Amino acid sequence: MRAILAAGLLALALATPALAAHTGWTPDELERELTCPTCQTTLAMSDAPVADRMRAFIRARHAAGDTKAEVRERLVAEFGEGVLAAPPAEGFNLLAWLLPIGGALAAALVLGFLAWRWAGGEKRERAADPSSNGRVSLDPELERRLDEELARFEG
């Protein structure tokens, strides 16, 4: 009797991973990739009635052996692309993927250029005056005030 019970429990414990392995996906992961059309949060987080219905649909299709892409496509056909938490990387939606990457690259290029120009300008200034011996020359007004202060101190 114990052996039968243990075998039953073991079969139950293995059932979900076995099914995931069979279809290659779990309902939970698709629920994180889709949004509830009413509340705009992911299906996994939503308690809206339509989200309950969508979750039931996902589980039913998963149990029937549909692929993740098939279930996703059916939900997009019913509710539109707005149910996808991330837009598909195609057509106009590509902008949503490319713009952040392009923006980060452009910002890095601008920062790099500014840093290069700033460092190069300072070097050029030092090189322009051989008597400075690599030191940065002072503003003439500041130099005058400094001389006055030193004269007063020495006097």
Added chain:
Amino acid sequence: MIALLFAVLTWRVLSTDEARGLAEAVEAGEAPAAPDFELPLLNRSGTLRLSSLEGKAVVINFWASWCEPCEEEAPRLQGAWERWRDRGVVVIGVDAQDFRSDARRFVERFGITYPIVHDARGYTLGRYGWNGFPETWFVGKSGNLVGERVQGPVTEEQLERNIELALTS
């Protein structure tokens, strides 16, 4: 790219304001033009375009099969359709955020015979400044929104009062 994004954002803000303005205009007693739409029919074949109904009074009811208050008002809308259809009134149910199969079951369960369209992308919801299911609007014969924008289950009195107004507008 930045200019394009800015243009898209501006368009989104302006279209949202337009929808909000529509609701405010109706509440202020004005009669703005009803946003047009063409959507596939669920309980008939083909599509239905709102503007093709000009010259008739139209009741537009936004609903979904999972919405409980929608069950409460469905018999009232069907009753209004049966009472008023011979006098130039059309009731349209706009089903959105819903499975088509669930919507068809709902239609059968409540014996709905007025035209039901399915708005898979929720296009009309945004254009009408929809605030939740169910919601009912009334369109006069001239194609303008008139009377009340009813949020929540519509009552017999609201239907009668607003249909009469739509027939004279």
